[in-house]
Amino acid sequence: MTTPVLRSVQVGLPRQHGAEGATEPDDRLWTTGFDKEPVVVPVRVGRVNIDGDGQADLTNHGGPDKAVCVYPADHYPYWREALNLPPLMFGAFGENFTVEGLTEAVVCIGDIWQVGGVTLQVSQPRQPCWKLARRWRVKTLALQVQQTGRTGWYFRVLEEGTVSAGSPLVLVQRPHPDWSVERANWVMHHDKDDLRAAAELAGVSLLSASWRATLARRVEHNIEPDVSRHLGS
Numbered sequence: 001m002t003t004p005v006l007r008s009v010q011v012g013l014p015r016q017h018g019a020e021g022a023t024e025p026d027d028r029l030w031t032t033g034f035d036k037e038p039v040v041v042p043v044r045v046g047r048v049n050i051d052g053d054g055q056a057d058l059t060n061h062g063g064p065d066k067a068v069c070v071y072p073a074d075h076y077p078y079w080r081e082a083l084n085l086p087p088l089m090f091g092a093f094g095e096n097f098t099v100e101g102l103t104e105a106v107v108c109i110g111d112i113w114q115v116g117g118v119t120l121q122v123s124q125p126r127q128p129c130w131k132l133a134r135r136w137r138v139k140t141l142a143l144q145v146q147q148t149g150r151t152g153w154y155f156r157v158l159e160e161g162t163v164s165a166g167s168p169l170v171l172v173q174r175p176h177p178d179w180s181v182e183r184a185n186w187v188m189h190h191d192k193d194d195l196r197a198a199a200e201l202a203g204v205s206l207l208s209a210s211w212r213a214t215l216a217r218r219v220e221h222n223i224e225p226d227v228s229r230h231l232g233s
Contacts, residue, residue: 004101004169006115007073009043010036010091011053032131034094042164045118047157050096064156065123065208071095071152072103078150083138093145094132095152099169104149104181110206112173117161119172124208125185126152146189153181154208176204188215195219 014033021028033055044051048067055062071093080088090098097115104125111122128142128151138144145151179201187197188211195218201207202215 002101004099006097006163006165006167006169007100008090008098009039009050009163009165010096010098011039011043011050012036013052013054026134026137032135034131034135036091036094036096038091038165040165042116042162044160044162045120045157046160053096065210066154067157068097068120068155069095069126069152070097070099070155071126072150073098073100074103075150078148082144083136083141085136092136093128093152094135095126097155102169104151104153104185107153107181108174108176109179109181109184109204110174110176111171112158113155114170114172116163116167117159118157118163119159119161120155121158121206122181123154123156123206124211125181125188126154146185149182149185151181151185156208175206179204179207184211192218195222 012033012035014031015035016031017035033053036053039052045068048062048064050068073090076088076090076092079092080086085092107122109122109124113120113122128145130142132145133139133141184201184207187194187201191197198215199219202212202219204212
């Protein structure tokens with residue numbers, strides 16, 4: 001396999017968009033940290049954030065299990081064509097890291113990766129919310145991302161340090177080779193009747209606490225995951 005590369009790094013702090021009292025829902029006032037700009041110099045990665053980065057909704061975003069949002073550069077050609085947005089640039093999915101040579105099919109829950117001076121661990125697939133759809137004014141975009149499995153994933157930070165675009169990603173350890181991000185997405189969002197697989201995934205200790213809790217509730221009470229995050233209020 002060709003060595004994966006960190007193609008681009010993006011950060012951004014929450015800011016307001018839209019106008020108060022606008023008649024069109026997409027034009028109304030909203031706050032998001034989704035809009036991120038490329039960083040062209042080395043940047044420090046801490047336990048819960050990259051320097052210069054932040055989240056508006058700290059209930060559903062951020063924290064140790066979602067310190068770094070990652071999206072594959074390999075998916076961009078698909079979305080440029082599917083959305084008819086040829087100029088779609090890295091960072092368009094609100095990710096901090098845009099990586100080349102890695103996708104959900106080959107990255108596994110609990111993977112430990114070294115990039116620059118930082119040691120990172122895959123914690124869970126990314127679950128896109130309505131803000132992605134609102135940013136690009138495609139109401140079904142978050143659902144499309146989930147249904148296609150082109151979600152990206154999150155890293156937790158095991159060792160803080162600095163990174164810069166162009167750095168290789170080196171796999172250090174793979175404790176759960178049977179649990180790719182792709183398979184985890186399938187169990188969570190598609191094969192919801194397979195309670196045995198849900199229980200097995202919930203038992204993966206390196207999976208994020210929120211995903212483990214959701215899967216455990218499904219197994220115990222046959223509760224479906226909340227889908228309201230796709231469309232917002």
